[in-house]
Amino acid sequence: MTPQEWVTSGDDQAGDIPSPVGFRILIKPYRLPKFSAGGIALVGESKQYADIAKVAGQVLKMGSECYRGERFSAPWCKIGDYVIFPKHAGQTIEVKRNDGQDPDQYLLVNDDEIRAVVKDPSQIKAYL
Template sequence: MILKENNQKTSSNSDPKTKSALLDKYEADAKKEVDGYERLKKKESNKLPRPTGWRILVLPFKMPEKTKGGLLLGQETLERQQVGSTCGLVLEMGPHCYDKEKFPEGAWCKKGDWIIFARYAGSRIQIDGGEVRLLNDDEVLATIDNPEDILHQY
């Protein structure tokens, strides 16, 4: 990445503006939202199932629709990837998740964590064109910081 810097003086007496491409990238990353999460949180939250017992409500990660080279992926390819998605965002947890008797070492994840789970784990629930999954608390395989780090890149 090339850093751009603008140190030109203008005719006004204001200070020169300095901005780097790296700063632009950080700002853009900060503005990114998890695709579908904000919409679900604001408009659709009353439609979401509330997990009971030891269940965890997960929003599967939505695959990018474009490759790094700018090619659009076909709808069938996107649907196949989505079904086989193995990571998601924990939206809610049931009241008995990670019970101290069953999990004496503590919880494996918490609300807001990105998790990895088995390819076909849990129940898939369709809500207004989107999908959430209900997993058992013992189906969580790992936590990750960024789901894009583990996805197959085209």
């Protein structure tokens, strides 16, 4: 699954996605596909462990105060970037989908919690 596929899959069924305020950033966390590259179903604890260990996602929206002030000489990321953030950063929120499927999960983080910008979030792994 390419980075584009996991971000855009199902977006047409997403409910009202919140707009961050102040210096907050809205991220769609990377989640593993339901099947491995070899076709093995990732279920239960194995998928849950893998999802928790992921620390990457795509920037969807940014508050108006992001990367302003003396602390920042330039923005660290922009909308559309794939970024790395600490495992326990921010606040996880769920948005109800219009098609009745499981809610979509998003993460609200502070602008200074972004650690890096990456090209392919599927290549990033963190250890518990």
